[in-house]
Amino acid sequence: MDHNILQRHIQGNSSRQEKEDIAKWLDADEKNMEELLLLRGIYDTALWSKDVSFSKLSLENKGNSNNKIKRLKIVRELLKVAAIFAITLGCYHLFLSSEPHITAPHIALQTVYAPEGQRTEIVLSDGTRVWLNAKSSLTFSNEFTGNERTVELDGEAYFDVMHDDEKKFIVKTKEYQVMVHGTEFNVNAYSTSGEFETALINGSVEVLSNSTNERIMLSPNEKVYEKNGKLILNNIETQDQFLWKKGILYFEKQDVKGLFGKLELYYDVKIDVRNKEILKHQYTGKFWTKDGVEHVLKVLQLRHNFKYTKDDMNNITIY
DSSP states (O other): OOHHHHHHHHTTOOOHHHHHHHHHHHHHOHHHHHHHHHHHHHHHHHHHOSSOOHHHHHHHHHHOHHHHHHHHHHHHHHHHHHHHHHHHTTGGGOOOOOOSOOSBTTBOEEEEEEOTTOOEEEEOTTSOEEEEOTTEEEEEESSOOTTEEEEEEEEEEEEEOOOOTTSEEEEEOSSEEEEESSOEEEEEEOTTTOOOEEEEEESOEEEEETTTOOEEEEOTTEEEEEETTEEEEEEOOOGGGGGGGGTEEEEEEEEHHHHHHHHHHHHTOEEEEOOGGGGGOEEEEEEEGGGOHHHHHHHHHHHSOOOEEEOTTSEEEEO
């Protein structure tokens, strides 16, 4: 992996595509996590040094064996802490990024990304548990200060928030904010799809539109979703829609077009449907995420008459 890309990631400046590439790189070999942790330790060292920049430390570490040994000694203890933290979050299936704008020496922003076809669980510093669905990222502080606990979500996540009357918990998405004190709820807000939905299981939450300031308060077993720029309140039809936490994709009378759209989102594939006839049908069923997109297609073939091809670029053609 190019060290410039890793440096941008550690400094919080990597693109979404670079984050995905790094996640795949980390997943390919456990030793890659060691390299990332080494660079992370070098960056932390540079933050405390007025005379040495991160780029200089990285280059010297890369090009000179004596300097590398010195740098390793400097960051060894930092790496122990970083390694423990990374393992706690799920080893090499996750990766962390520190934002360059740090308000205090011990406070930094972290980003956790779940690659396509995978999911992960995070425990925040306040005890809040978060489950991230495939192709989702969560940005959060390693220590919540002030009277708010704010996280940023791109994708889908299930939250079990630790109750705290003094610190409101806020989930920020591209278009909406979800504000709570302590509760269980699910948020679906992939920026690539443009869809938004919050479903409440326990407690109470308030959803706020960033553009219109529209507010809606939810009660247990209610959900709110966006349609034509408006927030619509409705009841949760089934709790099975949250089975993705356990690695299960659930579809309830889902039209095949929408089903293919979710497969594209979760598995990072592009599906070209040339057999338009199958789009008229609906499907109800459950699949293990780990079985992959082709397993889903093979099951659908048992119900509907179609064939498909898949190339090396993850392009699937249905005909």
